[in-house]
Amino acid sequence: MLRKTVKAVVIALMVIAGAIQFIQPHRTNPPADPRASFEAVAKPAPAAAAVVHRACMDCHSHETNWPWYSKIAPVSWLVAKDVQDGRARLNLSEWNRYGPEMSGLRAGEMCEEARKGEMPLWQYTLFHPDARLSAGDISALCATAP
Secondary structure, eight states: OHHHHHHHHHHHHHHHHHHGGGOOOOOOOOOOOGGGSHHHHHOOOHHHHHHHHHHTTTTSSSOOOOOGGGGSTTHHHHHHHHHHHHHHHOOGGGGGGSHHHHHHHHHHHHHHHHHHTOSSOHHHHHHOGGGOOOHHHHHHHHTTOO
């Protein structure tokens, strides 16, 4: 009796896991003008630009690299939501929209969140260990803040 119940539960879970694969989030990289980017507008030092590119661009730009696991539900839903939220909060592809004062504030926020260890998100660095920030990375990033 217990074996039949376990078998039925396993089969039901497999059917559900297969079915949810058809519910895919919207994953896009909208077109972006390179002249509007953080690098083009803020003109950070090469070390800071490298840190931003390595640790921030996947969630905070229109240059997201969508890895294989971003296509498997329910993880795909979480990844897409993180990117959507990241782009809404700070978009490095549209840096020119911030203006000089807001640009300085945003750069300061980037520095502060990196110093506190709030960015990049722990779940991102779990799968992207190269995105973990060293003390030198944080110093380079903070050099862009006014």
